[in-house]
Amino acid sequence: MDLTRRHLLAAAAATPFALAARSGLAADPWRRTVVLVELNGGNDGLNTVIPYADPLYRSLRPKLAVPRDQILTLDEHLGLHPKLERLMPLWIDGQMAIALGVGYPNPNLSHFRSIDIWETATEAERFAEDGWIVRLLKESRPAASLPAEGVVLGRNDPGPLSGEGARIVALRRLKALRKRNRKPLVENIGTANPGLAHVVDIQNRMDIAERRLVERNLQAVALPGEFPKHDFGQQMEIAARLIAGGTGVPVIKCALGGFDTHGSQLYKHPKLLDQLAESLGAFSRAMKSAGLWDRVLVMTYAEFGRRPHENASGGTDHGTAAPHFLLGGRVRGGFYGEQPPLDRLQAKNLARRLDFREIYAAVARDWWGLKADFLKARALPLIS
Amino acid sequence: MIGTETPAHHGHVIPHMKHWIRQILFGAMVVTGLLLIARPAPALSFGEARHLLARTGFGLPAPAEISEIKGYDRATAVDHLLDTVRHGPLVSPPAWIEEHAPPAKQRKTWTHQAKQAFNKRNRERWRELQHWWTREMLETPSPLTERLVLFWHNHFTSSFDAVKWVPYLYAQNAQFRRHGMGDFKTLLRAMVTDPAMLFFLDGRRNRSKSPNENFARELLELFTLGEGRGYTERDIQEAARALSGWSVKPETSKPVLWPKHHDAGEKTIFGQRGYFGADDVVSIILRQPAVARHLAERFHAAFIGGQADAVTINAAAAAFRQSGYRIRTLIRSLLLSDAFWALENRGTMIKSPVDLVVGLGRLSGWQGEMKLLVNRMSGMGQKLLRPPNVKGWPGGLAWITSVSLTARGGFVYSMTKVLGRSGGSGGNMMANAMGNGMQAIMAGPKRAPAETAAIVLAVPPVRPVALDKLSPAAHLTALFRDPAFQMK
Numbered sequence: 001m002d003l004t005r006r007h008l009l010a011a012a013a014a015t016p017f018a019l020a021a022r023s024g025l026a027a028d029p030w031r032r033t034v035v036l037v038e039l040n041g042g043n044d045g046l047n048t049v050i051p052y053a054d055p056l057y058r059s060l061r062p063k064l065a066v067p068r069d070q071i072l073t074l075d076e077h078l079g080l081h082p083k084l085e086r087l088m089p090l091w092i093d094g095q096m097a098i099a100l101g102v103g104y105p106n107p108n109l110s111h112f113r114s115i116d117i118w119e120t121a122t123e124a125e126r127f128a129e130d131g132w133i134v135r136l137l138k139e140s141r142p143a144a145s146l147p148a149e150g151v152v153l154g155r156n157d158p159g160p161l162s163g164e165g166a167r168i169v170a171l172r173r174l175k176a177l178r179k180r181n182r183k184p185l186v187e188n189i190g191t192a193n194p195g196l197a198h199v200v201d202i203q204n205r206m207d208i209a210e211r212r213l214v215e216r217n218l219q220a221v222a223l224p225g226e227f228p229k230h231d232f233g234q235q236m237e238i239a240a241r242l243i244a245g246g247t248g249v250p251v252i253k254c255a256l257g258g259f260d261t262h263g264s265q266l267y268k269h270p271k272l273l274d275q276l277a278e279s280l281g282a283f284s285r286a287m288k289s290a291g292l293w294d295r296v297l298v299m300t301y302a303e304f305g306r307r308p309h310e311n312a313s314g315g316t317d318h319g320t321a322a323p324h325f326l327l328g329g330r331v332r333g334g335f336y337g338e339q340p341p342l343d344r345l346q347a348k349n350l351a352r353r354l355d356f357r358e359i360y361a362a363v364a365r366d367w368w369g370l371k372a373d374f375l376k377a378r379a380l381p382l383i384s
Numbered sequence: 385m386i387g388t389e390t391p392a393h394h395g396h397v398i399p400h401m402k403h404w405i406r407q408i409l410f411g412a413m414v415v416t417g418l419l420l421i422a423r424p425a426p427a428l429s430f431g432e433a434r435h436l437l438a439r440t441g442f443g444l445p446a447p448a449e450i451s452e453i454k455g456y457d458r459a460t461a462v463d464h465l466l467d468t469v470r471h472g473p474l475v476s477p478p479a480w481i482e483e484h485a486p487p488a489k490q491r492k493t494w495t496h497q498a499k500q501a502f503n504k505r506n507r508e509r510w511r512e513l514q515h516w517w518t519r520e521m522l523e524t525p526s527p528l529t530e531r532l533v534l535f536w537h538n539h540f541t542s543s544f545d546a547v548k549w550v551p552y553l554y555a556q557n558a559q560f561r562r563h564g565m566g567d568f569k570t571l572l573r574a575m576v577t578d579p580a581m582l583f584f585l586d587g588r589r590n591r592s593k594s595p596n597e598n599f600a601r602e603l604l605e606l607f608t609l610g611e612g613r614g615y616t617e618r619d620i621q622e623a624a625r626a627l628s629g630w631s632v633k634p635e636t637s638k639p640v641l642w643p644k645h646h647d648a649g650e651k652t653i654f655g656q657r658g659y660f661g662a663d664d665v666v667s668i669i670l671r672q673p674a675v676a677r678h679l680a681e682r683f684h685a686a687f688i689g690g691q692a693d694a695v696t697i698n699a700a701a702a703a704f705r706q707s708g709y710r711i712r713t714l715i716r717s718l719l720l721s722d723a724f725w726a727l728e729n730r731g732t733m734i735k736s737p738v739d740l741v742v743g744l745g746r747l748s749g750w751q752g753e754m755k756l757l758v759n760r761m762s763g764m765g766q767k768l769l770r771p772p773n774v775k776g777w778p779g780g781l782a783w784i785t786s787v788s789l790t791a792r793g794g795f796v797y798s799m800t801k802v803l804g805r806s807g808g809s810g811g812n813m814m815a816n817a818m819g820n821g822m823q824a825i826m827a828g829p830k831r832a833p834a835e836t837a838a839i840v841l842a843v844p845p846v847r848p849v850a851l852d853k854l855s856p857a858a859h860l861t862a863l864f865r866d867p868a869f870q871m872k
Contacts, residue, residue, distance in 0.1 A: 109617070110605055112775055152785070170785035186846050186867065193843060195689070195734045198781045199867045200846060202789055262586050262598055312594030313586060318601075347617070 029369040030142035030149075030250040035239050035283075035298045036133075038159060038253065039276075041260030042111065044269055045305035045322030045350070048084070049098055049339075053077045056342035064265055064310045074098075078339060083273035086281035087325070094333030095284075095293075096325060097382050101340040101353025103321035107304065111260070111318070114303035119159045121357055121375055130163030132360055132375075133251050137166055139370050142250055147212035148205075150251040151242060153235040161253055169209045174219050174238060213247065221245045224289040227282045228275065232256040236279040240286040243296060250368075259302065263313035284327060293329035297367055297383070299359065300324045307349060308342060320349040324359070330367075332384050354380070425457030430838065433461065435730050438842060439687050440465055440719070441527030443735045443872035444743030447839055462719045466712055469565045470529045475520045477554055478512050485549040487634045509550035514768045515754035517557065518761075521742045522750060529561065534738060535686050536560035536571070537769070538776035540607060542580040544769050551637060552580040553769050568679065568709035572608070573666050577639035579632040585774065588631040590624055592647035600624035602774050608669050610678035615654070622651040626660040670709065676701035683714060688724050689733035689780070696723040731842030731871045734783045737764035739872060740792060744799050744864075763791040784870070792870065800864045833859055841868045 047064060050071050051057050058065045071079035072088055080087065090096040106124040108114045117124055121132035128135070133150060142149055150161040152170040161168050185204045189197055218241040227237035235254040242249050256276055261268050280298060287293040305322025321340055340350035357377035364372035366383040428436070433454040437445035453461045486502075494502070521530040537560060547553055556578050563571040575581055582588040585599035600623040604615045629646025630639055641662075651660045653668050660668070669675060680700040684692045700717040707713035723729060735743065741761045750757065761768065765788045771777055833851050836859065837844065845866040851859060863869065 110601070110611060111773065113611055157782075158785075170788075189846055192728070193732050193871070195732050195781065196843060196846065196868060196871050199734065199784050199789070199870045202784050203867055206789060262596065263589060311589070311596055312591060313589040313596060317597060 028143055029140060030146075031248065031295070032367055033243055033249065033296050034251050034363060034367065035236075035296065036160060036251065036253045037276075037280075037298060037300045038255040039259050039272075039300055039302035040255050040257040041302070042114075042304045042306055042318060043259045043272075043300075043302045043322055044261060044265065044316050045319075046308055047265075047269060048081055048273065049074070049100065049323040050079050050081060051077060051339050051342065052079045054342050060308045060342065061310050063314055064316070075335075078335070081270070081273050083270045084277045086277040087327075089281075090284060090327055091333060095329060095331050096327050096333050097331050098335050099324045099326065099354050099359055099380065099382075100335055100337040101321040101350060102324050102337070102356050102359065103304070103350075103352035104355055104357070105352070107320040107349070107352070109304065109318040109320075111303050115159070118301055118303060118356060119162070121360055131158065131160035133160040134163035134166045135374055136364055136368070136370055136372060139372065142248075146248050146250070147216075148209045148247075148249055150253065151239075151249050152253045153238055154231060154253075154255040154257075157255070159253055159255075161251060167205055167209065169206060169213075171238060173234075174241065216245045216247055218242065218245045218247070223286045225282060225285055227286075228278050230275055230279075232275050233279040233282065236283040240283055243292055244286065244290045261306070261315045262311065262317060263315040265310075265315040280327060288329075295329075297326065297328040297331065297363065299326045299363065301356065305350060308345060309348065320346075321352040322350075324356075326359070326382055330384050332382055336380050336382065425459065427455050427457055428453065428461055430454060431730070432458070432725065434838070435725070435842070436461055436465070436719070437527075438872045439724075439733070440531060442521065442531070442743040442746060443739035443842075444747050444840075446747055450839075458720060458725065462716060465526075465528050465719075466565065466716060468526050468528075469532065470524065470526050471562050471565075473520050473558075473561065474524055475516060477516055478509070480509060481551045481554040483551055484637050485551075485632075485634045503548070506544075506548045506550055510544040510553070510769060511755070511758070513550055513554055513557075514758045517768055518742065518745075518754045518758055521738070522745050527746075529564070530742075531686075532564040533557060533560040535683070536564050538771065538779075539682060540571075540575045540578075540581065541771045541774050541776045542578075542584040542769075543771055547580045547583045549579075549583070552578075552583065552632070555637065556580040557769075563711075565712050565715070566710070568704075568711050568714075569666065569670060571711075572670070573663065575607070576603070576627065576662050576666060577630050577641075579637060579639060582630060582632055582639065587627065590628045590630070591645040592625070592628050593645075595621065595624045595628060595647070597621060597624040600627055603627075603665075604669070606775060608678060609672055609674045610681070613674040613678065614672065619653055622653045623665050625649070626651050626653065626665045627662055630662065673701075673705065676705040676709070676714075680704060680714060680718070683718055684723075685779070687715070687718055688721070688729060690729060693723060696721045731868070733872050734780060735870055735872045736777070736779060736783060737761040737766035737788070737792075738768070740764065740870070741795065743872075744796070748799060760791070760795045764788045764795070765791075789870075793865070796864050796869065800861050836860060837863055840864060841866065842871050843868050 046057065046061070047066060050066055052068055052071050053076060066081060070082040072082060072085060073079045074091065087096060104117060104124060108117060108124055116127075119131050120128035121135070122128045137149060148169040149167045150158070150169075152158045152161060152168060153172075158168055158170070185207060186200045189200055191197060221241045221244050223237070223240055223244065227233045227240070232254065239252045239254060242252060256272060258268060258272055283298070284293065287296050301324060302322065304319055306316035306319040308319070310316055337354035340353055344351060355377055357375045358380045359382065361372060361375045361377045361379035362382040364370045364375065365379045430450060433450045434445055437449055437453065453464060456464065491499070521527070524530055537557065540556070542553060542556055544550070544553065559571065559574050559578065563574065577587075581599065585602055586596045587599040590596040590599065597620055601620050603623065604620060605611050609615055625647040629642050629644075631642060631645075632638070633640040646661070648659060650657060653660060653665065654672065656668055658664065677697065680697045681692055684697060684700070688696070696718065699721065700714055703717040704710070704714035718724060738761055741757050741764075745757055758768065765783065765785075766777055836856070840860065840863040845863055845868050847862070847866050849859065849862045854862065
């Protein structure tokens with residue numbers, strides 16, 4: 001997308017008063033925010049939502065099985081890893097959905113290919129250039145007055161936000177928003193040199209978005225309580241500030257890395273789950289106290305789950321289906337799908353019970369009110 | 385206009401060179417002379433010479449380097465660069481690279497404090513090795529050598545995240561320098577049991593009774609055939625069996641095969657059956673035509689960029705395969721392809737953080753701490769010896785995000801702040817650490833603004849400047865800070 005005079009004019013026209021902008025967006029499907037949380041590396045689903053009642057769980061996991069007395073009971077079959085305790089209040093309040101056995105047909109066990117499939121929402125045998133959010137943006141554009149259509153926090157990979165034409169800002173720290181005036185934007189330089197056009201495009205978008213975000217003074221937004229100081233906690237804090245600060249950014253992508261636990265999982269995995277739950281807990285508190293919890297949907301995703309059999313390195317290898325979480329004031333809490341049976345593995349891996357596109361379809365249709373025909377899936381009734 | 389200048393005067397260049405370079409150059413000139421009689425090949429223009437050096441080096445050749453090769457024709461210039469590739473480092477590596485890792489038994493007896501001290505020292509060593517490598521990139525007379533080492537580091541990735549014993553990372557880096565322009569078979573064989581690789585992709589945990597497929601998968605998917613190119617899950621599992629039992633002997637830091645953990649049974653890989661081991665896996669893989677193609681595509685992405693055309697890839701892959709996997713042959717084919725020299729392909733690649741930092745560092749004659757440069761590279765998204773994952777840095781358009789572009793702008797700003805001031809006084813820490821390279825560009829022969837732009841940039845600047853209002857120093861600063869400076 002070229003950012004020429006038209007956008008400059010739009011930028012100039014954007015009112016600095018958040019409330020005025022918000023009321024003008026009442027009919028805009030993009031007024032609700034989705035926070036995407038990538039569990040980078042492939043999370044071990046069996047040690048996240050644990051089928052504790054199945055004796056096979058313990059026999060597949062002689063070293064890695066979580067002791068029964070530590071598991072947080074969800075129902076008579078399933079329980080949460082103890083480090084996810086901070087998510088329990090949301091579960092009890094019916095604001096957390098757990099989608100079980102999420103995957104896709106003909107699973108690919110390569111990190112890169114599989115995350116591509118998740119991020120572009122194509123069949124395993126087909127390729128698409130654009131991320132699924134960018135594909136949605138092609139159906140309907142958010143108001144040009146929004147500072148950005150998506151913000152990428154943490155790891156630099158835009159994932160579902162990658163592709164042509166989206167107005168994306170990558171932020172590591174709010175401090176990166178600098179107040180100094182930049183040089184004038186460069187005019188559209190054409191397409192003969194796509195690399196240079198990309199540099200110019202990013203520079204222009206960044207300049208526009210930064211000018212607008214600076215006006216919001218996000219560092220001054222008051223949030224209740226503290227966010228964790230680790231990288232993922234800081235990402236969730238920035239996400240909370242972006243939302244509470246009234247920026248209206250419809251998609252915020254966060255990432256927590258390190259889930260590729262081929263070894264020493266007993267040491268690594270609980271730390272990651274702890275960081276996840278601690279940060280999501282702080283985020284939900286902040287949103288509730290700002291009265292915005294009904295306008296926010298948090299969803300996790302990852303390239304795959306991990307193999308039910310633990311390996312000899314105290315870890316787990318690449319797997320297939322896994323559980324994922326959706327959190328928010330309008331989420332219909334409870335289980336969706338069912339736990340894949342441990343006695344009927346497919347090529348040593350868990351059999352899929354839900355297609356991830358059924359979750360995307362719920363987000364696209366019931367959260368944003370879009371059609372999203374390309375998903376070719378029914379929408380799970382996740383959202384009230 | 386620089387491109388129409390007369391060929392360089394060799395007599396002017398040669399007296400400043402080392403004796404051996406002079407001899408090689410003399411030989412090259414004789415060969416050039418003979419070739420000229422047979423079939424006259426035109427000498428490189430300024431723009432062509434700059435393009436070749438920018439793409440085979442760090443994106444910003446110095447005027448003197450450009451003059452050095454400008455008189456050659458394409459083949460002579462390319463051969464000159466390929467023939468002067470080094471096989472060992474110029475800068476002495478840290479002394480601790482000779483140390484052996486404390487054995488696991490010993491480490492089990494350590495206190496919590498001892499473990500923490502060990503981890504801290506490993507982190508320091510990782511940084512020290514980054515500094516050493518960056519210094520090598522700055523000082524090497526053959527930038528292509530280090531570009532190749534970086535290419536292989538990004539191909540056969542290993543990261544400090546998983547390889548905490550830093551001497552293994554050094555040893556792997558040395559392998560890239562030793563074999564990086566040599567025989568791909570030798571390099572591949574070395575990587576299959578390379579200590580850093582055995583740690584990074586869990587090869588040391590791959591045992592007959594509990595196979596770990598991590599390395600076998602990436603070996604086929606990333607290192608040789610390419611994703612989805614004619615292998616099955618079964619091939620991966622069987623290759624993993626054939627590669628089982630390898631580990632690193634801490635007392636020697638060398639790979640070792642433990643027979644009791646090696647699966648000695650019969651395997652079927654790509655339809656071939658046998659009692660295969662590591663060497664057989666390498667031989668079987670190299671019989672697949674997809675390997676040459678995949679490597680040709682990887683090098684194309686590194687040196688030419690953009691959409692690879694079938695003619696260029698087929699020619700390079702065929703030459704590579706017919707040569708018995710000589711890496712030099714593959715690179716030579718690509719560097720002499722029409723695609724490499726095509727005008728529309730020049731200035732179209734985005735500089736990596738290493739390009740940007742080392743390029744400006746070399747040009748400026750950087751005198752400061754390596755730490756300052758390494759920190760800047762990291763901030764732009766490229767931590768040496770710590771790629772983001774096994775696939776390496778994605779590169780290309782992915783280098784540029786709002787965060788990385790801000791970091792790039794900040795670096796260029798710091799490095800060019802000194803321009804137009806007398807000496808380094810009043811500049812910041814970065815500016816003060818610069819040698820006189822920047823001033824040398826300005827102090828050289830008086831140039832027209834377009835000539836200055838042709839030295840600094842691969843493509844014309846995109847931000848118009850009012851030249852009549854700018855001093856030469858301000859003009860040069862504007863060129864460095866133009867978005868076009870991100871291109872090579």
